[in-house]
Amino acid sequence: MRGDDRSPIPGGRGRVAGPVAASLPTLLVLGALATLLAGCPARPEPTAETSPSPAPRLPEPPFLLPLADEPLREPAREGLSIGRHGGELVLPTPSDPKTFNPLLADEQSTTDVLFPLVYTTLVRWDPLSQREEPELATGWESSADGRTWLLTLRRGVRWSDGTPFDADDVVFSLQVLFDPSVPNSLADLFKDSRGHLPEVTKVDAGHVRFTLREPNVLFLAAIGSVYLAPRARLERHYRAGRLHQAYNVLTPPRELVASGPFRIKTFVPGQRLVLERNPYYWKLDPAGQRLPYLDRVLWVMVPDFNAALLRFQRGEIDLYEEVPADQLDLLERQQAAGGYELRDLGPALTANYLSFNWNPGTTADGRPLVDPVRRAWFADPRFRQAVSHGLDREGIVATVLLGRGRPLYCFDSPSNRRWASDCPRFPHDPGRAGQLLDELGLRDTDADGIRDDGRGHPVRFAITTNAENRERVAVATAIKADLLRIGVQVDLRVLPFNGYVTALRETHDWEALLGAWGAAVPPDPVLSKNVFLSSGQLHLWHPGQTQPASDWERRLDELVGQLSSTLELAARQALYRELSEIFASQQAQIFTYNSNQYVAARRGIGNLQPTVFRPHSYWNAHLLYRER
């Protein structure tokens, strides 16, 4: 803490410290009000009735609480400035979190608000350096054979209720995640090729050892996705088989303990989730001040995108991530007047695709999943290449994304710098598309504008997409118009979201489908192995094969196997280059476009360093501060 702002008040109940620091929260509220009051006589004046006890000021009692014995001091680096304490940040979220239990959080509405604000991990994948950094673990070492990992925990860290954090918490959290009766996706990251999980042992309070049967390239990444839970609070619920009811959204906040920079203060369903500073947080800024800077982080439930935009423009929201494409022009135009800025983070990590289905399987009642005539077309790479040549990707970007994106031809977004490589392209070329279709014997024999196979089967298929995603429906509409130009008729099959997901993942009854791959963090190809492996569930065109159906799929399997067991980066990159080349030249999936990622942020938020990785703007929430 700097200068005269530092004046701890004995006795615990802080009153006014420095004049500036003292009045800042009030000023913020007043400032917001002044703008609101300008045109509004009806607006109540809360200041008149504000309760006598002033808003929390700095320095305040939390800072008298003990710091960890071995705090993490953020190294000074470019772009990182020393902030000031106080203030708050308001963010929108479309729906309520479903649980406050970090081990059970499985959807965005939950993970977005909790991670990494309230809970944290042993190691952290840093979006700037793009590698693992120490978090609750200060170090890690693996044995020469890569089968034993020893993690050293940070000493003297406390949960937000003051109880110590130690190896028991780590062992407990992993024990729960590895328990087959607790369905979760994290355990999969730890499984080796035969499905075995590592053995976790507490060496002493400060060390945990993992014993693996095979080396795992992504072991640290897996460790980095486990948000730890407090054993002392959850173990008895777990033993009693009530884990799924423990730490639910109505649990009184004082029972919820945090390891991240903030803890839960209040949750009002459907309205707001208020996070306040975790007084035991164990990080310091480069100047040695306690972190986080912010007093509070407020999540406000705003289910409608339009309402979110309007609230942001009115100054009621500070950070607005994932801005829909149609709002960008408006935001950009008004950023000077609105006191905010729209930051272009570059190509999003999401890769949008059009996929065909040539799964030879049958439905439960014995009908083929895909009409055999059409299946034969879909299975031919020339057909898929022709469709790719038929797509006017530039036109789609200009129309649907209003120019905010670029055509995409490969599996990886250009933002995935470590792994994205150039791949064979099949760009917009209706003439070439026509040639390829002619080669396949698909010509318009009856002069109705639609090609056919000469045996009465018009070249026609349905693109499945989901109704809630307007962008995707618009893309489907554009593709329909594009392919009509090469004599291919497309029907749109717009399903409700549940139906779409069920068709995609469970029933596999679709002909063509629009979807997107989001990037895992870290964006390593092995984390996408379920797409590449012929036995994978996400091998969309024919998932769960017992034997690879084709040579190129067999080669993909081999490459994934080598990628998983090779440790050296350059070698892995070479392997992956071959993989993505096969993937693209086969047009296993036809990639379509890649939109730009934007974050809109109010001016005056210090240390904001948004990246394309989720969460984009508040991954370093402990360092964010409100400038004067």
Next chain:
Amino acid sequence: MSPSVSGGRSPAAARAPAAGGGPPRRLVWQRLRRDRGALCGGTVLVVLLLVALGAEFIAPYRQDTQRRDLAFHPPMLRQLGFAEGAVLPRLAVAGVQVVDPQRKQYAAGPERWPIRLFVRGEPYRLWGLLPCERHLFGVDPGGVLFVLGSDQFGRDLLSRLLHATRVSLGVALLAVFLSLALGLLLGGLAGYAGGWLDFLLMRGTELVLALPGLYLLLALRDSFGRELSPWALLGVLALVLALVEWAPHARVIRGLVLALRDREHVRAARVQGFGPASLLVRQILPGTSSYVIPNLSLSLPAFVLNEAALSFLGLGVQEPQASWGLLLRDAQSVRFLVDFPWLLAPGGFLFLAVAACNLLGEGLRDALDLQGVRG
């Protein structure tokens, strides 16, 4: 109340007229002719129906022709002018120049495209059958005519709106018929048969009434028709809308039938040995006409609005087909609303249709009322 959802359980629908055969047809017609509101409403409806019927011909373009380079072009009213004609100057529109494709800014070019009647344009099939290529009006290929502006894909909004009129009115009318038919059938049966059948049917009616309209609509829409061709989808939509809205009709009709059952002409017919079916069809149900006929018109708006609500959630009519609700969905983005306000044009059609239906319906109700002329 339930304003946003079940407008169909609107007061107008719930209101029961006195049971009776209604006044003679000539009197009805006389009364109707004196009711200017009803006449206006009727005229507007007839025009809309004609538009719906001839959408392909009246529209200058097909509903799915995309001009992606001309997305969000404003209505071309300002570009209207005159061009030199052989005898007289004729109406023409200026050509389009793209100023800023990103910001969607356009200017009028120097050339003039005369607007022609019965112009040769994009080929289409009238009612899906007759191949044609003449359009009521339009400009020669090379020029563009966006009377009401264009949408995100550069599709002509007017053309889409005309096609949407067919879809929206078609679905709504079908739903009206279905819901009234269900109401007549079930309400008539319940009222006439009485006893346990009446009891069962009325409990069924209460059941439907007890479920909030939109949730029922959502659940029904979700469970029917996940896999449908566009036209079948429209049928299913109509069916789903009707399944949500038949119950109030059944209730009123049951009441009417209950009263009619013991009327003298019905008793007389029964004595003459008419069977129950023919009694019901010939003697009793005609007595409900003073309720049914006005409601053909009065309950239509609710269906149009419910379809719009489904479209808001993306579960209504699907692209590239158009309906009023689906077109208005585009106007439900703040950005589009601010920058491209012509996307609200479908709202105008919606308003016209709703007002016309109500005016005509109220007029019909008054005209069919035995108890004297109102107002």
Next chain:
Amino acid sequence: MNARGLILRRVLGLLPLLLAVSFLSFWLLSRAGGDAFSRLLADPQISQEQVAGLRALYGLDDPLPTRYLRWLSRLLQGDLGLSLRYQLPVSQLIRERTGNTLLLTGTSLVLIWVLGVGLGVLAALRPRGLLDRLLGLLAYLGLSTPPVLLALLLLLFAASTGLFPVGGLHDQLGWDGWGPGARLRDLVWHLVLPVAVLVLTGVGGLLRQVRGLMIEALGLPHVRNARLLGLPEGLVLRHAGRQLRNPLLTQLGGSLGGLLGGSFLVEIVFAWPGLASLTYEAVLQRDAPLLLASLLAAAVLLVLGNLLADLALLGLDPRTRHAG
């Protein structure tokens, strides 16, 4: 029939109705495809095994009748069950939401009825007069505006003028620190726009109906005579108004039933923390216990509304007492 008999009969009738409502909803929900956990599969990191595990954990892989009976037997013990997605007692989840929704729809209902009846009578006094035409136009305008669109336009208005808040139930920043006076004002201020949407789109129908009934009543012989005899207008109106009482009371009862479901899309657009967003999510997520609870609440409310209307009729109008 007396009041006690009426109440008894209705309450007895309610039970099978609730049974039927619940079974129908259960069935529709199961027909709709997918279950509470299929959405998770949208995330490529989540495996089919995980979802299968969750299904087994919550008994979703049992056949429909088993699940329904299990739910029913819990209900008979007074337990609405656990929400599948929240793992919380449904009753806890919906309590506060129901209050918020009732606040919104109740306020709108009162305004709709005050305005609808008042303006309807006014319009009827001079049919086809200037006021009547104007009100007619406004009524049609309201009737034909999709509530979502109106809601959005009002939000835009709120955002550009700053006169009203952009959605929400109350100020998220200041609320916790305010006294009751400031809270009340804040609440009213937030209520204005969503209520305006519901009233503007909902009042037209009632207004037209009251107008029609009133014109009819004013045309009745004894009312016309009273008018011709030069009785004061107020007295004439009271005579005529008596004709409106029964149909309107019946309808008021009916509209009470719409209190829980009527503001659906408006709640979504205005970020109103009511039952709508919760129930909508429940539909999307196939969270049967959660959905059923709000549907049952709606059904109970409907029956109660009708019962109240009938009781009022019974008390006010001696004829109905013998007719039943």
